[in-house]
Amino acid sequence: MKRNVFVKNKDNKFCEIISQIDEKVEIKMTPNGYGIFAKEKINKNTGISIINFFIVPKEDVLDNILLTTNKGTYTLNKITHSSDYVNDSLVFYGWDTFQNHSCNNNALSKPYFCETFNEMYIILFSLRDIESGDEITVNYNEIYYHMTDPFECGCNSTNCKGMIKGFKHLSKDEKQAMYETDNIYNSFFKLLEKIDNEK
Numbered sequence: 001m002k003r004n005v006f007v008k009n010k011d012n013k014f015c016e017i018i019s020q021i022d023e024k025v026e027i028k029m030t031p032n033g034y035g036i037f038a039k040e041k042i043n044k045n046t047g048i049s050i051i052n053f054f055i056v057p058k059e060d061v062l063d064n065i066l067l068t069t070n071k072g073t074y075t076l077n078k079i080t081h082s083s084d085y086v087n088d089s090l091v092f093y094g095w096d097t098f099q100n101h102s103c104n105n106n107a108l109s110k111p112y113f114c115e116t117f118n119e120m121y122i123i124l125f126s127l128r129d130i131e132s133g134d135e136i137t138v139n140y141n142e143i144y145y146h147m148t149d150p151f152e153c154g155c156n157s158t159n160c161k162g163m164i165k166g167f168k169h170l171s172k173d174e175k176q177a178m179y180e181t182d183n184i185y186n187s188f189f190k191l192l193e194k195i196d197n198e199k
């Protein structure tokens with residue numbers, strides 16, 4: 001099985017994302033759709049997986065999208081499982097597309113430079129100890145600049161933000177606090193803020 005690719009089916013009937021699920025995690029159903037869960041204890045500040053993403057020209061994206069993994073096949077919704085922050089393209093993820101949001105998230109995407117391969121990777125890191133069976137969550141305000149489909153969060157954490165709309169909608173102090181973390185999306189957010197301010 002190829003590790004991670006985005007392909008258009010020969011008959012132009014559907015697009016297929018092929019994605020290999022890491023051993024440490026599994027996809028399970030939650031009350032709100034699929035989620036990613038730890039299959040073993042993951043210690044604090046440990047790399048959980050490499051985040052794979054695919055930037056696909058909009059004209060190449062068909063309505064039917066299949067996610068084929070080593071643990072099963074899933075049907076993806078073109079709108080909810082893509083982002084459109086790259087001009088004329090949609091961004092898709094592999095199995096990590098099922099990562100759910102929590103305002104008290106236990107994982108964060110950080111940049112990691114691998115000297116052996118001379119390449120930069122986006123690695124999902126644990127922010128605290130994650131027990132086997134725990135859901136692995138990320139903070140969508142740390143990933144999305146402006147969410148086209150904002151939602152009312154039900155994470156029940158004490159610091160729950162309520163409506164989740166993306167980084168752009170955070171307060172000045174909240175943005176500053178995020179800029180002080182290792183979040184891989186920070187440089188991207190800085191650029192988008194600059195563009196917004198020049199409008």
Ligand SMILES: [Zn+2]
Pocket residue numbers: 102103104153154155156157159160161162
């Ligand atoms: Zn919340």
